[in-house]
Every structure is written in structure tokens, then in C-alpha cells.
Amino acid sequence: MTHHDIVIVGGGCVGLSVAKHLADRTDRSVAVLEKEHHLAEHQSGRNSGVLHPGFNYPPGSQKARFATEGTRRMKAYCVEHDIPCDELGVLVVATNDREEARLYELADQATANGVEWEILDSQAAIREHEPHAVGQAALHAPEAASVDSQQYVYTLARDVQNAGVSLYLGHAVTAVRHTDFGYRLTTSNGTFEADYLVNAAGLHADTLAHELGVGEEYQVVPFRGEYYELTPEKADLCQSMIYPTPDPDLPFLGVHYTRRADGKVIVGPNAVLAFGREAYENTQFDLNDLQETLTYEGFWKLLASSTMLSVAWEELNKSYRKEKFVEASQKLVPDVRESDLHSSYAGIRAQLVSDDGELVKDPLFIDTDDAVHILNAVSPGLTSSLPFGEHIAETLETKY
Ligand SMILES: Cc1cc2nc3c(=O)[nH]c(=O)nc-3n(C[C@H](O)[C@H](O)[C@H](O)COP(=O)(O)OP(=O)(O)OC[C@H]3O[C@@H](n4cnc5c(N)ncnc54)[C@H](O)[C@@H]3O)c2cc1C
Structure with missing residues (x-):
């Protein structure tokens, strides 16, 4: 003992x-x-x-405080301990008017949280940062980093x-x-x-x-996030980090491009129900975990929402059909081709769900x-x- x-x-x-x-x-x-x-x-x-500098989170929330302070402290920690960490900045790209309006909300949050930002209000301005990204406007947050x-x-x-x-x-x-x-x-x-x-x-x-x-x-419902990787010859399609405009009702940020600290560019993750807490392949499952999820009332209440059901269907498609994943990737970078992406690693989010079917976001x-x-x-x-x-x-x- x-x-x-x-x-x-x-x-x-x-x-x-x-x-x-x-x-x-x-x-x-x-x-x-x-x-x-x-x-x-x-x-x-x-x-x-990605070190998220805090523009995504409501002012005054713990999430905002931990993210803004965490980004700064982590960068200092990485310098002190010689851990690869590149302050590349992030572009959050809007492709329609609704998303563009949301960018201004993010900018207000950024100001309130003390995070630097700049709105790029044209395709030409976006291209100066990311030559292959396409959108009608973007929020640029220079403090985001890749670690x-x-x-x-x-x-x-x-x-x-x-x-x-x-x-x-x-x-x-x-x-x-x-x-x-x-x-x-x-x-x-x-x-x-x-x-x-x-x-x-x-x-x-x-x-x-x-x-x-x-x-x-509460119960953890495991959501797998799968990544593709750009082939080395196509890695210049993304210089930093390119994100879609987040939907405030969804807990996941959507398929995005990240230039990692080792120079590789990863694309993803999607968000699909994993058939096990450590089922990293979409062919893997764990009977006990699966049974726990499928017998959990919170899970079925979550799926009862029509938004969640349609998101779940889309994400499932992105997992099992590469062309659907490529379509999502092309929304941000149309030049990317199916042959430019090869399958990479996956992670599983420990997403907490409450008995009443809410995804716990904080x-x-x-x-x-x-x-x-x-x-x-x-x-x-x-x-x-x-x-x-x-x-x-x-x-x-x-x-x-
Ligand atoms: C796909 C994906 C993308 C993400 N992207 C980002 C991002 O870009 N930026 C960001 O800030 N965050 C990101 N996150 C979130 C971030 O990775 C997590 O919030 C964070 O890693 C959680 O850390 P943790 O220590 O709680 O969990 P874990 O890293 O899962 O650690 C828990 C540990 O507990 C151990 N353990 C479990 N059960 C037992 C047991 N019974 N006995 C002993 N040990 C046990 C496990 O082996 C594990 O090592 C992402 C997460 C995922 C899945």
C-alpha cells in the first residue's frame, strides 16, 4: 500500500x-x-x-479568462522550456452576411476580453494573409499560436x-x-x-x-475528431490557421486548417460520435462504452433536437465519405483537392452531457x-x- x-x-x-x-x-x-x-x-x-486567445468566449466567463490568460502563460512557458510554439495568428473567415455580422460580435468579445483583432473586409485583404483562403470578410487575431x-x-x-x-x-x-x-x-x-x-x-x-x-x-459522451493532413507539396495552401465562423449554438469549431509547430498542415477535426471512449478509428468500438452511451437518456434528449440530428448526420458523412470532408475543407480553401489530403490522426473529446440533454460548454x-x-x-x-x-x-x- x-x-x-x-x-x-x-x-x-x-x-x-x-x-x-x-x-x-x-x-x-x-x-x-x-x-x-x-x-x-x-x-x-x-x-x-492551437492556443485560442479568447475572442470566442463571452466576456466575464471562466472560459474567456482561462483562455486569454492561458494563451499568454503558455507562450511564456514554451519560451522558458524551449517547447515549439509559433505565434502565427488565426483568420476566422465569413462566407456570407450572417457570418460577417457574427465576426463583429467576435470582435466585440475580443475587445472586452483584451484580445487583439483586426477585421479584414475584402477578399483582397484576406489574400494578403492567406493567399488561398476565400471569404467576404475575416477576423484576424494575431495572438493565436500553434504549440x-x-x-x-x-x-x-x-x-x-x-x-x-x-x-x-x-x-x-x-x-x-x-x-x-x-x-x-x-x-x-x-x-x-x-x-x-x-x-x-x-x-x-x-x-x-x-x-x-x-x-x-452528467455523463461523458465521446466525440471523435478526425484529421486529414495536406501533402508536403501542398502545405503552402495554408500559412497560419484558417477557421470557419463558429456557430454559437454548437460546441465544436468546425473543420479548420492548422499549420502545426512542426510545419505540417492538418485539416479537421470533424465531430462524430465515437463508439468507445478510446475508439480512435471509425471501425473500432467498445461494447461497454457504446452501451453506456446508447442507454443514456441525456444522449437521446440531445439527439432529439433537429439541429443536433442534422449536424450529427453531416459529421457522420464527413467521417465515412472523404468527398464530404473535402467539400467542407473547400469552403475555406477552394484550391484544395481530394488528392492533396491524406488521412492523419484522430482525437476524442470528453464531451460532458447532462441528463436533460444539454452539451456542457463550460x-x-x-x-x-x-x-x-x-x-x-x-x-x-x-x-x-x-x-x-x-x-x-x-x-x-x-x-x-
Ligand atoms: C480533437 C481535439 C482537438 C482539440 N483541439 C484543441 C486546441 O486546438 N486547443 C485547445 O486549447 N484545446 C483543444 N482540445 C481540447 C484539449 O485537448 C483538452 O481540453 C485537454 O487536453 C484535456 O486535458 P485532460 O488532461 O483533461 O485530458 P486527457 O489528456 O485525456 O488526460 C486524461 C488522462 O487521464 C488518464 N486516465 C484516464 N482514466 C484513468 C484511470 N482510470 N487511471 C489512471 N489514469 C487514467 C488518461 O490516460 C489520460 O492520460 C482538443 C481536443 C480534441 C479531442
Whole structure:
């Protein structure tokens, strides 16, 4: 039996950031239990790697604060630790009047959140930034950046270990129980005891929380996001990042182009129901996970909305029919051809859904007397990870 004062389950960017900020403010022994033998195997290493500077989020919201502060802190962290991070800026492109009006709303949000922006009001102005992008107007946010998220996670892990945190890889928590003294965690590699618990288990955070009777009114519904990659000869079709104008009613940003810190250009992700929390291929499924989703009332209430149903159908088409994915990509860059895109990696979003069928769009954690359960480290969770982890560490600090 191994004892630590504080045990964090999950070594993604959120769990490790909590560990970092706990190590900065307490002498108590802190451990991170990570089920995989390698870090960044799930959301934190399978994303677009974009630092979203905060124009997408309502002023005054936690999401806005974490994103704006997170972008700045992450850039400084990357410089300090020599992590690839390129401040390329982003173009959010409008292709009709309704979307153009929305750009001005985003610009107002950007001003209120202290984010730099500029409206490009013609095709010619757009072409000066992105020669192949097409639209009637665009919002340019120069502070957006592209970061190597896997290197970030590995650096955080080294950082927390140097600060005295014990990192146990290959330790899957298979059961957790509340005892008179705190928590007993059974893992694939021995039993642990802890006075305080932080649940940062990402795609499995709800399962762990439910075992302790916490957050039972929510469930994670896994949404896969698949990427294509531009062939190296066509990588100059995108110089920075090109996004469609987001629909405020949808939680996902739509297929976009991202020039990664390693120079590759990825296109995606779509958003399709995954038949398993870790079903990264569209031919993979996990019977237990699938049954959990299909028997969840919140999932069926979500699908009952005609908007969600039609979005689900479109996204499914983009997953199984490449030509549909190419069509979505051509809306932003018409010069792209099917042969320019080859299939790349996929990530799975731990999208929290409530019993009444709502997609939870804001970060959500539930704290008890001696634990914090992070149920929705929703995108831009990578961007926000430093201030969000600090916020969780501060919340836990009030308990001891
Ligand atoms: C396709 C996609 C694109 C995205 N793009 C962006 C973007 O461009 N910018 C941005 O800011 N955000 C983006 N995000 C969001 C961002 O990646 C996530 O918000 C963030 O990585 C969440 O981190 P996490 O630590 O909570 O989760 P994870 O990285 O999933 O970490 C959870 C960890 O817990 C471990 N674990 C789970 N269960 C157990 C258990 N029982 N025992 C032990 N360990 C366990 C897992 O192995 C995993 O390592 C994207 C996400 C996806 C999926």
C-alpha cells in the first residue's frame, strides 16, 4: 500500500498542471497516477495544438479568462522550456452576411476580453494573409499560436517530477473507495491511499466520479475528431490557421486548417460520435462504452433536437465519405483537392452531457470536502491548462 497526501488521477495537461501548482504551494506529498505507459496518449496529445486567445468566449466567463490568460502563460512557458510554439495568428473567415455580422460580435468579445483583432473586409485583404483562403470578410487575431502539445505534456511531467511530485505511469485506477481516512485506490499496479483526491481522468472522469456518487447527473459522451493532413507539396495552401465562423449554438469549431509547430498542415477535426471512449478509428468500438452511451437518456434528449440530428448526420458523412470532408475543407480553401489530403490522426473529446440533454460548454468541476472532480475540461482545455490547473489547486488548498 502506498500513501500520498494528494493523489491526482490522470496525467494529461490538466492533471499535470494541477500537480505543478500544488507542488508550488504545498509541502504535502503529491502523486499522479496515469494509466498509460506513455504520456499524451489521449486528448492532451491528440488535438489541434492551437492556443485560442479568447475572442470566442463571452466576456466575464471562466472560459474567456482561462483562455486569454492561458494563451499568454503558455507562450511564456514554451519560451522558458524551449517547447515549439509559433505565434502565427488565426483568420476566422465569413462566407456570407450572417457570418460577417457574427465576426463583429467576435470582435466585440475580443475587445472586452483584451484580445487583439483586426477585421479584414475584402477578399483582397484576406489574400494578403492567406493567399488561398476565400471569404467576404475575416477576423484576424494575431495572438493565436500553434504549440506542440505532446512536448508540452512531457515538459510539464519533467517539471512536476523535479518539484517532488511522484509520477506513476502504467497505473490504471480500476476502483476507488471513500474510507474513514480518505481514499483507497486500486490500480493495475498496486493499491494507493490518499487524504485528498483530484480526478483529472479526462474521458473516464465521469466513471470515477460516479463510483463515489459524484456528478451522477452528467455523463461523458465521446466525440471523435478526425484529421486529414495536406501533402508536403501542398502545405503552402495554408500559412497560419484558417477557421470557419463558429456557430454559437454548437460546441465544436468546425473543420479548420492548422499549420502545426512542426510545419505540417492538418485539416479537421470533424465531430462524430465515437463508439468507445478510446475508439480512435471509425471501425473500432467498445461494447461497454457504446452501451453506456446508447442507454443514456441525456444522449437521446440531445439527439432529439433537429439541429443536433442534422449536424450529427453531416459529421457522420464527413467521417465515412472523404468527398464530404473535402467539400467542407473547400469552403475555406477552394484550391484544395481530394488528392492533396491524406488521412492523419484522430482525437476524442470528453464531451460532458447532462441528463436533460444539454452539451456542457463550460469547464465544470465538482468539489467535495476532500476531492475535486474535473468533469469537463472542455476545449480550449489545452490553452487554459495553466490557469485552470492553478484554479483547481487553489480550490483543493481550501480543504486542508
Ligand atoms: C480533437 C481535439 C482537438 C482539440 N483541439 C484543441 C486546441 O486546438 N486547443 C485547445 O486549447 N484545446 C483543444 N482540445 C481540447 C484539449 O485537448 C483538452 O481540453 C485537454 O487536453 C484535456 O486535458 P485532460 O488532461 O483533461 O485530458 P486527457 O489528456 O485525456 O488526460 C486524461 C488522462 O487521464 C488518464 N486516465 C484516464 N482514466 C484513468 C484511470 N482510470 N487511471 C489512471 N489514469 C487514467 C488518461 O490516460 C489520460 O492520460 C482538443 C481536443 C480534441 C479531442
